Amino acid sequence: MNILGGFQKRIALAMAGKSPWGGKPGGSDGKDGEQPEEAPAAEDAPRGPRNPWLPGGGEEPRRSANIEDIFKHRGAEGPRRRGGGGGDGPRFRLPEGPGGRSWFPLAIAGIAGIWLFVTSIHQVAPREQGIVTWVGGKYSHTLSSGINFTLPWPIQVVEIENVSQIRSESIPGTNEEKLILTGDQNLVDLSYLIRWNIKDLQQFKFQLADPEETIREVAEAAMRASVAEQDLDSVLSGAGRATIEERVRTRMQSILDAYRAGVAVQGIEIEKTDPPAEVVEAFKDVSAAQQDAETAVNSARAYAQRVLARAQGDAAAFDKIYEEYRLAPQVTRQRLYYETMESVLSKTNKTIIEADGVVPYLPLPEVQRRPSGTPPIVSSPEGQ
Numbered sequence: 001m002n003i004l005g006g007f008q009k010r011i012a013l014a015m016a017g018k019s020p021w022g023g024k025p026g027g028s029d030g031k032d033g034e035q036p037e038e039a040p041a042a043e044d045a046p047r048g049p050r051n052p053w054l055p056g057g058g059e060e061p062r063r064s065a066n067i068e069d070i071f072k073h074r075g076a077e078g079p080r081r082r083g084g085g086g087g088d089g090p091r092f093r094l095p096e097g098p099g100g101r102s103w104f105p106l107a108i109a110g111i112a113g114i115w116l117f118v119t120s121i122h123q124v125a126p127r128e129q130g131i132v133t134w135v136g137g138k139y140s141h142t143l144s145s146g147i148n149f150t151l152p153w154p155i156q157v158v159e160i161e162n163v164s165q166i167r168s169e170s171i172p173g174t175n176e177e178k179l180i181l182t183g184d185q186n187l188v189d190l191s192y193l194i195r196w197n198i199k200d201l202q203q204f205k206f207q208l209a210d211p212e213e214t215i216r217e218v219a220e221a222a223m224r225a226s227v228a229e230q231d232l233d234s235v236l237s238g239a240g241r242a243t244i245e246e247r248v249r250t251r252m253q254s255i256l257d258a259y260r261a262g263v264a265v266q267g268i269e270i271e272k273t274d275p276p277a278e279v280v281e282a283f284k285d286v287s288a289a290q291q292d293a294e295t296a297v298n299s300a301r302a303y304a305q306r307v308l309a310r311a312q313g314d315a316a317a318f319d320k321i322y323e324e325y326r327l328a329p330q331v332t333r334q335r336l337y338y339e340t341m342e343s344v345l346s347k348t349n350k351t352i353i354e355a356d357g358v359v360p361y362l363p364l365p366e367v368q369r370r371p372s373g374t375p376p377i378v379s380s381p382e383g384q
Contacts, residue, residue, distance in 0.1 A: 203262030
């Protein structure tokens with residue numbers, strides 16, 4: 001009964017608003033009639049990261065942003081953000097035309113007009129031509145010199161080339177050797193220059209995948225074929241070089257025309273013809289011996305020409321003397337005698353004595369060798 005009575009008493013106290021356990025109705029340990037303690041303020045509650053889409057201030061409790069908050073704080077230019085000072089930052093606006101109209105459509109129209117003008121009108125120089133292709137790269141037509149009009153880019157694409165410019169290709173193009181076999185089974189290190197230009201722009205652009213490389217390969221094949229027709233001496237000489245250059249140009253033009261390359265070969269120029277590096281010293285010795293042999297042959301030919309000229313002159317003089325001898329034999333014989341004696345005596349020492357009583361022996365050479373102050377030695381047959 002006591003337990004049941006205590007339980008009924010506590011129910012009655014709870015219905016009266018009092019704590020059945022002797023405390024405050026809010027569950028605190030204070031006495032009856034005391035006010036419960038206030039909950040801590042919102043500022044003292046721990047805060048999470050600030051939502052950038054909500055206005056600052058901190059008075060409202062933190063909560064997650066929803067789609068409503070985003071559109072609520074959105075302006076005409078986008079979400080409004082506060083600057084460091086708490087005010088709105090600078091906004092970018094396009095200039096407005098009369099009546100509040102936007103200039104944007106007019107700007108787009110102006111840009112489109114400039115694009116049409118720039119990509120549709122083409123100035124081609126007198127030495128140039130232009131090739132016009134469609135979007136996929138298909139050939140359309142060729143532009144000549146002057147002002148030309150096409151569809152705007154990228155509907156039609158124009159590529160201009162200088163067709164009159166003389167272009168050159170150097171083979172081998174570096175300092176490495178380019179050995180070519182001659183007709184007499186010798187090797188020669190040969191380098192040359194090719195001069196060419198474009199004669200048909202359409203063929204040059206669309207017929208060959210790599211026109212420059214094709215020209216180099218055709219030139220090498222033509223040069224090897226032409227050098228194989230000459231011996232080493234002809235290749236090294238000037239006359240042989242000229243023949244090879246002309247044959248290479250003719251062969252190249254024939255092959256390129258068969259390929260429809262659209263290229264005109266203007267000329268070939270051989271720059272260097274040397275023996276291989278491994279035998280250059282021996283080749284120099286051979287060249288020196290050949291030069292010495294040529295020098296000796298030239299000297300012999302010059303001597304033979306001099307002797308022949310002298311003999312021909314003597315024969316002509318004898319013929320003239322014989323003609324005179326036939327007319328006056330005695331006079332001619334005496335004249336020949338005088339000329340012979342003059343030729344012989346002019347090369348010897350002579351002493352002429354005209355006085356009487358001269359001893360039979362007079363050592364005139366000894367007298368000439370003695371000094372002028374020494375008396376001469378005169379001997380007689382009797383030894384006196």
